Amino acid sequence: MSEWNQSSVNEVPSRGSESQKADETFAMGIALPDGQIPVYDHDETFHEKPENQWLEMWRSLRANRAALVSLVFVLALVVIAVIGPYITPYNPIETEMSNALKPPSAEHWFGTDQLGMDIFSRVIAGTRVSLTVGLLAVSIALTTGIVLGAIAGYAGGWVDTVIMRVMDMMLAIPSILLAITLMAALGKGIDKAVIAIGLVSIPEYARIVRGNILSIKENDYIAAAHVVGLSDARIIFRHVLPNALSVIIVRATLGISSAILDTAALGFLGLGVQPPQPEWGDMLGRARGFIFQAPHTLLYPGMAITATVLAFNLLGDGLRDALDPRARIK
Amino acid sequence: MTEPLISLRNVSKHFTMDRDLLGRTTSVLKAVDDLSLDIYPGETFGLVGESGCGKTTVGKLLVDLYEPTAGEIVYNGVDLAKVSAKERRRYCRDIQLIFQDPYASLNPRMTVGDIIAEPIRVNRLQPVEKIDDRVGYLLNAVGLSANYRNRFPHEFSGGQRQRVGIARALAMEPKLIVCDEPVSALDVSIQAQVLNLLDDLSEEFGLTYLFIAHGLNVVKHISDRVGVMYLGKLVEVAPKRELYRNPLHPYTKALLSAIPVTNPALRTKRILLEGDVTSPIDPKPGCRFAGRCYAKGECVGCACDDEMPPLVEVSPGHFVACYLHPGAR
Numbered sequence: 001m002s003e004w005n006q007s008s009v010n011e012v013p014s015r016g017s018e019s020q021k022a023d024e025t026f027a028m029g030i031a032l033p034d035g036q037i038p039v040y041d042h043d044e045t046f047h048e049k050p051e052n053q054w055l056e057m058w059r060s061l062r063a064n065r066a067a068l069v070s071l072v073f074v075l076a077l078v079v080i081a082v083i084g085p086y087i088t089p090y091n092p093i094e095t096e097m098s099n100a101l102k103p104p105s106a107e108h109w110f111g112t113d114q115l116g117m118d119i120f121s122r123v124i125a126g127t128r129v130s131l132t133v134g135l136l137a138v139s140i141a142l143t144t145g146i147v148l149g150a151i152a153g154y155a156g157g158w159v160d161t162v163i164m165r166v167m168d169m170m171l172a173i174p175s176i177l178l179a180i181t182l183m184a185a186l187g188k189g190i191d192k193a194v195i196a197i198g199l200v201s202i203p204e205y206a207r208i209v210r211g212n213i214l215s216i217k218e219n220d221y222i223a224a225a226h227v228v229g230l231s232d233a234r235i236i237f238r239h240v241l242p243n244a245l246s247v248i249i250v251r252a253t254l255g256i257s258s259a260i261l262d263t264a265a266l267g268f269l270g271l272g273v274q275p276p277q278p279e280w281g282d283m284l285g286r287a288r289g290f291i292f293q294a295p296h297t298l299l300y301p302g303m304a305i306t307a308t309v310l311a312f313n314l315l316g317d318g319l320r321d322a323l324d325p326r327a328r329i330k
Numbered sequence: 331m332t333e334p335l336i337s338l339r340n341v342s343k344h345f346t347m348d349r350d351l352l353g354r355t356t357s358v359l360k361a362v363d364d365l366s367l368d369i370y371p372g373e374t375f376g377l378v379g380e381s382g383c384g385k386t387t388v389g390k391l392l393v394d395l396y397e398p399t400a401g402e403i404v405y406n407g408v409d410l411a412k413v414s415a416k417e418r419r420r421y422c423r424d425i426q427l428i429f430q431d432p433y434a435s436l437n438p439r440m441t442v443g444d445i446i447a448e449p450i451r452v453n454r455l456q457p458v459e460k461i462d463d464r465v466g467y468l469l470n471a472v473g474l475s476a477n478y479r480n481r482f483p484h485e486f487s488g489g490q491r492q493r494v495g496i497a498r499a500l501a502m503e504p505k506l507i508v509c510d511e512p513v514s515a516l517d518v519s520i521q522a523q524v525l526n527l528l529d530d531l532s533e534e535f536g537l538t539y540l541f542i543a544h545g546l547n548v549v550k551h552i553s554d555r556v557g558v559m560y561l562g563k564l565v566e567v568a569p570k571r572e573l574y575r576n577p578l579h580p581y582t583k584a585l586l587s588a589i590p591v592t593n594p595a596l597r598t599k600r601i602l603l604e605g606d607v608t609s610p611i612d613p614k615p616g617c618r619f620a621g622r623c624y625a626k627g628e629c630v631g632c633a634c635d636d637e638m639p640p641l642v643e644v645s646p647g648h649f650v651a652c653y654l655h656p657g658a659r
Contacts, residue, residue, distance in 0.1 A: 219435075220429045220430075220431060220434040220435035221434065221435050221436055221437040223395055223427075223435075224427070224429065224436075224495075226394075226395060227393045227394075227395065227422075227427045228426070228452070228498065228501075228502055229419055229423055230452055231452075234452065238437075238440075239437050242437075243437070243439055
């Protein structure tokens with residue numbers, strides 16, 4: 001054996017003397033420390049108690065201040081959406097023309113609009129519409145999108161081609177334009193707005209899910225799952241979807257905000273909620289002529305939209321980090 | 331001679347690369363081409379060859395991740411292509427795979443305990459109340475603490491992950507484990523540990539290995555017999571000592587000369603192969619190695635460029651596919 005081989009210091013007599021000669025001729029460059037496999041049985045740095053995954057996720061989310069504030073804000077919005085209509089200081093659809101376009105004051109915190117309706121009450125009451133539309137539209141888009149995307153990603157071949165080309169056709173038309181077209185066919189009304197917004201955002205989800213499934217499918221751990229005899233259904237639900245889940249959740253959270261924006265846009269165009277029902281986008285649309293005389297009529301509904309969209313976006317970002325075990329803040 | 335545990339008989343795996351307008355195949359990648367191989371119970375068969383020679387495809391054929399284009403895979407006397415899908419799944423439980431990349435082979439969202447317990451649970455290999463003990467036992471068997479069960483794969487080093495992968499394979503109580511370059515992604519010092527672990531486990535669990543590697547040096551330590559592959563074909567098969575002492579195929583000689591020798595007095599001239607590896611896509615007829623063979627001139631009147639030489643037994647247990655050796659012509 002060579003003396004100058006740096007690893008020979010650790011060398012243990014070669015295993016099996018029968019292969020000694022061959023060993024010398026073609027000695028490996030590496031030393032094999034026989035029977036020196038370390039067993040870390042009393043390593044104190046490792047927790048012995050089972051860690052709850054959800055607990056760890058929550059801990060990570062809590063450490064992210066922006067996400068935490070957003071979560072509190074979103075929860076507050078949900079509470080307002082539920083009890084809002086019962087706590088408004090004024091009836092949100094009661095007009096009082098003598099009091100129109102009044103700036104914010106002690107009686108009317110956010111002022112009054114062009115018809116003398118209390119803007120604070122209308123913003124509060126509008127929360128329910130925005131959140132409901134956001135959640136429902138995303139649910140429609142998400143469930144359809146996951147199913148279509150998963151089928152396309154798994155099946156591949158012509159099924160994939162057909163589904164994705166249809167999605168491409170929908171994506172080729174700007175979503176708000178497509179939504180307006182659908183509304184023209186379906187008629188006005190908030191329920192139709194939900195369907196229209198839900199339908200036009202299907203392709204986004206289908207594409208994201210399909211792309212994720214395609215990349216996850218190629219991983220060795222999916223091959224390993226096949227080798228240990230797992231069924232396709234189990235592989236999909238235990239190995240593929242959980243790995244796509246964080247992307248889907250983040251996308252859905254961000255999707256709520258864009259659905260709220262779309263609702264506002266449809267409302268602004270007079271296609272969503274019909275007056276005098278309060279809705280943020282509709283309020284903006286109807287007050288836009290008064291932007292110079294009474295900017296508060298646009299400011300508060302606008303702020304409500306901005307804050308809600310921002311909160312959902314930040315929450316989505318925080319969830320993405322919290323759901324990824326590798327990116328968790330410790 | 332004992333019966334082989336598993337045999338590949340004239341197995342081919344071709345991938346279609348291109349089709350013409352009518353859907354007819356115009357271009358084929360012959361990853362494995364007419365390959366026959368027997369693996370006997372209890373042995374470790376080393377399969378070597380350079381990247382792209384089809385050795386991983388052989389492994390994937392054995393664990394039923396690929397279906398052979400032609401030929402049959404016989405396990406314990408049963409032709410796996412002829413039995414029902416359900417039966418095939420039962421046989422394939424006995425054949426497990428250890429992956430090359432320990433970073434891609436473990437689901438990042440499952441704890442290592444779940445990763446190891448899942449095969450046991452799904453295949454009902456242990457009563458439910460004993461699964462936990464079994465997982466702990468397996469973790470210990472691969473040199474990890476049972477306390478690691480609640481950790482996620484990303485919390486481990488490459489070597490530790492590879493041990494988890496080994497534990498998952500062992501959980502299936504396999505007879506044959508296909509080790510697909512299990513150490514080539516690891517540090518040299520860790521390679522030795524994992525090789526020794528595999529060696530110990532083969533005795534403890536009575537395992538047979540198909541050990542795939544791209545160099546002869548790693549295979550040498552663990553194998554009983556070695557097969558050398560070149561572009562989808564086996565070019566030489568021999569017991570380990572015989573192969574290392576008396577390599578017959580020019581390609582094997584070149585591979586052996588590439589192993590670093592620590593003793594300068596024992597160094598021999600390195601055989602450098604010229605040219606690139608021939609593409610396995612639409613290979614030309616003739617010996618696959620002919621384009622790079624430095625010994626072709628020695629073989630006067632050989633059909634190197636016309637026909638692939640058959641794999642013939644030149645001495646007991648030593649097979650070679652080269653016209654330089656009598657019996658092939």
